[in-house]
Amino acid sequence: MADNINLSYIRGEMIAAEPPPVSNRNVAGWLRTNLLATPKDVVLTILALALLAFTLPAIFNWLIVQASWFGSDRSVCATIAQGGIQPDGWKGACWAFVQDRFQQFIFGRYPIDERWRVMLVGAMFVVLLVPLMIPKLPHKAINAILLFVVFPVVAFFLLLGGYFGLVRVDTPLWGGMMVTLILSFVGIAVSFPVGILLALGRRSHMPIVKMFCVLFIEVIRGVPLIMVLFMANVMLPLFLPVGWTIDNFLRAVVGVALFASAYMAEVIRGGLQAIPKGQSEGADSLGLSYWQKMRLIVLPQAIKVVIPGIVNTFIGLFKDTSLVAIIGMYDLLNIIRLNFADTTWITPMTPLTGLVTAAIIYWIFCFGMSRYSAFMERHLDTGHKR
Incomplete structure (x- = not known):
């Protein structure tokens, strides 16, 4: 009898989904x-x-319409512009200058006949980096070992030379984008693991370890990068035995890596503090050791939380490499500025065009890191269903 009761307030079938507005x-x-x-x-x-x-x-007119694209000297950038004769040097962007000096912007004063070694190192870097950045590709451990352990050794012997029949190219001849990328890669590769160790040490219950980490972080963060580079260049040799010396480029690498490590440590420590205490207690209840607990449970969650801060530190490090000019090295920005004094290309538009070129290159790399950071955040955002 109950089956024959017609309940009018109960819907008999589902309403079809309506299209979006x-x-x-x-x-x-x-x-x-x-x-x-x-x-x-x-x-x-x-x-x-x-x-x-x-x-x-106006920007389009300066960058494209009235720009000088081809030429071998400054005459193409300081002559008649579209729309009539303009004052000397005010024609538009001098892209001919960039085209003529582009290889120097990339390689610095590295010998022309040996630049194939730089290009080979760059190709190896891309081949090893791209698979590591694609989450679905397997063998990440082997890839990471090749990129962060094997590749730096091979790149060192290829770029410096003096071994295996290669002509030696001393680091004072290095420059341009090559130096910027080397400093950035080494700084990122070193600062991330060292920053993790410093962050863990600052939270340690061992007084000596904690004091050392706190002292290192606060001292490095309390001074500008220029001072760190200056101290690495001038003061570091004073602590070496008589007759020992360290290459200027290596001093810059050490200074940049230590500086970035201190900032990375605070970013990682912020992530560690964001992890609920119950995660550590749960790991302890399972009998995991301290390093197992950190490696398998705490650190993966902490790093995922602070991905924006990590990438922000990497972007800042990439741009701060221009400060190595204080110790006589020429990265991308400084090698471009060095060419402003070239009598072949002296015009009022040459400096502005060179700086715009540097800004575009820096923006491409920084924007790329930012977009990859956003991609990784979406890929790792598995805590909540949307």
Whole structure:
């Protein structure tokens, strides 16, 4: 009898899913939602469009229309521009200067006949780095060993030479993008594990270890990178035995790596403090040792939490490599500035074009790191279902 009762307030079948609002499926809907949602948004959108309309034509004109693209000297960058004769040097961007000096921007004063060694090292770096950055590819442990252990040794012998029949190229001849990438790679590769050890040491219950880590972090963070590089260049040789010496480039590498390690330690420590105490207690209840607990449970969660801070430190390190000019080395920015004094290319537009080139290259690398950071955050965001 109960089966024959008709309960009108109980739905007999599911309602079909409705399509999303039409206004959000086209350009007009997107504009209305993101740019014209409120009166304040309308005002800000109009102001932004007015600013773009005022600045973009002039920028495009300077970068593209009136720019000089080909040539072998400054005459192509200081002559007649489109629209009539303009004052000397005010034609537009001097991309001919960049094209003529581009190899020097990349290799510095590295001998032309030996630059194949730099390109080989760069190709090896890309081949080893790309698989490590793709989460789905297997054999990450072997890949990491090849990139962070084997590759630096091979790159050292290839770039410096003097072995296996290779011509020796001393580090004062190194420069340009090559130096920037080497300093950045070594600084990142060293600062990450050292920063983890310093962060763990600062949280240690052993007084001597904790005091050493706190002292190191606070001293390094309390001085600018220029001072660290200056001390590595001037004071470090004073502590070496008589007759010993350290290459200037190696001093810069050590100074940059130590400086980045101190900042990385604080980033990692912030992640460790964000992990609930119950995670450590649960690991202790399973009988895991301290290092097993950190390696398998605590550190993976802590690092995932502070990925933005880690990448921010890497980006800052990449840009701070320009400070090695204080010890007489020429990275990308400084090798570009060095060419401003070249009489072949002296024009008012040469410095601005060179600086714009440096800014574009720095932006490409920093933006790439930022986008990869966002990708890894999405890939590792498994704690909550969306």
